Amino acid sequence: MTTIASQLQLVAQRMERACTAAGRPAGSVQLLAVSKTFGADAVQAAAQAGQRAFGENYIQEGMDKIAAVQALEPALAAQLQWHCIGPIQSNKTRLVAAHFDWVHTIDRLKIAQRLSEQRPAALAPLQVCIQVNVDGGASKSGVPPGEALALAQAVAQLPRLQLRGLMSIPDPVAGFAAQCAVHQRGRAVFDAIAAVGGPGLERFDTLSLGMTGDLEAAIAAGSTLVRVGSGIFGVRSYAAG
Numbered sequence: 001m002t003t004i005a006s007q008l009q010l011v012a013q014r015m016e017r018a019c020t021a022a023g024r025p026a027g028s029v030q031l032l033a034v035s036k037t038f039g040a041d042a043v044q045a046a047a048q049a050g051q052r053a054f055g056e057n058y059i060q061e062g063m064d065k066i067a068a069v070q071a072l073e074p075a076l077a078a079q080l081q082w083h084c085i086g087p088i089q090s091n092k093t094r095l096v097a098a099h100f101d102w103v104h105t106i107d108r109l110k111i112a113q114r115l116s117e118q119r120p121a122a123l124a125p126l127q128v129c130i131q132v133n134v135d136g137g138a139s140k141s142g143v144p145p146g147e148a149l150a151l152a153q154a155v156a157q158l159p160r161l162q163l164r165g166l167m168s169i170p171d172p173v174a175g176f177a178a179q180c181a182v183h184q185r186g187r188a189v190f191d192a193i194a195a196v197g198g199p200g201l202e203r204f205d206t207l208s209l210g211m212t213g214d215l216e217a218a219i220a221a222g223s224t225l226v227r228v229g230s231g232i233f234g235v236r237s238y239a240a241g
Helices: 003-021 040-048 059-072 090-099 109-118 145-155 176-196 215-221
Strands: 030-034 053-056 081-084 102-106 126-131 161-167 206-208 225-228
Touching: 003 030, 003 040, 003 215, 040 059, 053 059, 059 081, 059 090, 090 109, 102 109, 102 161, 109 126, 109 145, 109 161, 126 145, 145 161, 145 176, 161 176, 176 206, 176 215, 206 225, 215 225
Parallel strands: 030 053, 030 225, 053 081, 081 102, 102 126, 126 161, 161 206
Antiparallel strands: none
């Protein structure tokens, strides 16, 4: 078994134990493998081990990787799902709309409108999540919790997009209880929007919370998708400059 395959198995076991501890069904949480800074060969290895959903923070890197995986193994590449989980500038929306299946980082209506306008008609609707800044960091991306409902309702009306849920990336905190508490803030915003419902919110079912270090707490708080990078691929080595 390759290292990536064995790490995927360990993460799956952690997720299963966390679901059991939270009284949730096994398999109720999706794993998103965060492949940023790792090459197409790492994605290929994970895909060969059964992983299908991959997250990329950097748009150009993600596009290059999508093309490279397609060249390496076309039949397998056709089964993969690509999630944009990094910030999106206005001049990058066309690339995201054309090459990704999901976007987790909608925090402005303008970006959602551009993605809607630029999503190719031949592709399925782009699946999107609202990013919420649950712990109030001034320099962080995400809409404030009090503005999330209005943004969600506006995004839900846009053609070529399907609003699926919420995502948050709170600052790391120590201890299971503290991690649960901060993730519960995201869960509360998600529940409030789901309770209001309305047109375009029929598939509002995704709560993207938790990473390698806090996936157990995120699952306890109700996450339906955890974003794991180093737990699968190892510690990242960022190039200088």
